[in-house]
Amino acid sequence: MANPVMQGLCGLTRFSGRDARSVFWPYAGVVIAGVFLGGGLAMAWAMEPVFRDMARFAAEHPEATTVQAAPGHYSVSIDGSHPDAPVPDLARFFSVLAGIVGLAIALLAASVSRRLHDIGRRGWWGLLPVPFLAFGMIAFPIMIRDITTNPTPNLGLFFAIFASNIVYMLALATLVVLLCLPGAQGPNRFGEAPPT
Numbered sequence: 056m057a058n059p060v061m062q063g064l065c066g067l068t069r070f071s072g073r074d075a076r077s078v079f080w081p082y083a084g085v086v087i088a089g090v091f092l093g094g095g096l097a098m099a100w101a102m103e104p105v106f107r108d109m110a111r112f113a114a115e116h117p118e119a120t121t122v123q124a125a126p127g128h129y130s131v132s133i134d135g136s137h138p139d140a141p142v143p144d145l146a147r148f149f150s151v152l153a154g155i156v157g158l159a160i161a162l163l164a165a166s167v168s169r170r171l172h173d174i175g176r177r178g179w180w181g182l183l184p185v186p187f188l189a190f191g192m193i194a195f196p197i198m199i200r201d202i203t204t205n206p207t208p209n210l211g212l213f214f215a216i217f218a219s220n221i222v223y224m225l226a227l228a229t230l231v232v233l234l235c236l237p238g239a240q241g242p243n244r245f246g247e248a249p250p251t
Contacts, residue, residue, distance in 0.1 A: 060085050063166050070178055074169035075238055075249045083234075086162045094155040101151040108141040109133060142203055149196045156192060160185070167230075172245035173238035183230050187223035191216055 063082030066074075109131050113120040119134040133140050168178030194216050202208045241248055 066165055066169065067162065068165060070165050070168045071172075072169050072246050073173040073238065073243075073249045074166060075173060075251045076170070076235070077251050078249065079166055079170040079234065082166055083163060086159065090155060090159045090162075097151045097155060098148070101148040104147065105141075105143045105145070108143070112139065112141050115139075145196065145199060149192075153192055156188065167234065170234050172243075173249060174233060174236045175239045175243050175245070176233065180233060181230065184223050184226035187219045187226060190219045191223065194219070 059078040059081040062074075062078055063086070066072075112133060113122055113131050116137060116139060119137040119140065121132040123130045123132075164181065167181040171178050171180050194212060198209070198212050198216060201212065238248065
């Protein structure tokens with residue numbers, strides 16, 4: 056199978072074997088581009104109720120809003136102390152975000168594992184950034200809810216998320232470097248060398 060994207064899609068559940076860089080990176084690029092494009096559309100859909108509530112409030116209470124519009128720019132500022140000010144419900148946003156992240160992980164997991172096998176490493180190395188990503192995905196909605204409902208937000212949670220994000224970026228960078236390394240010449244403990 057010469058098409059690396061088709062090869063990656065056909066191997067979604069095959070965690071054994073090896074993949075060369077020439078197979079992994081085109082597939083990963085298509086998946087990442089698709090996730091960003093689809094994610095952008097999904098996020099627009101997820102945020103639509105929030106934007107609709109803000110526009111409705113701005114129309115009903117012009118004294119408590121400042122609307123700025125120009126070509127390529129539109130913003131609505133709301134006086135949060137107004138008793139009828141909308142409180143954004145971001146549950147749909149965070150659910151869509153979790154789905155997008157889960158889809159990206161599912162589409163890349165086996166391919167990352169095979170690519171790591173090619174450099175002689177176990178596929179478990181692919182999980183390096185996942186705990187930090189999971190912590191951020193769980194803690195961020197809690198922090199947002201705390202900020203919108205509590206007059207004195209929990210700064211400890213903010214700094215924990217900040218530290219986790221830094222470690223996540225370092226872990227992700229380490230994984231990307233590993234995925235860029237050339238494969239082992241000849242057979243290794245994970246199988247024969249893949250065709251390049």
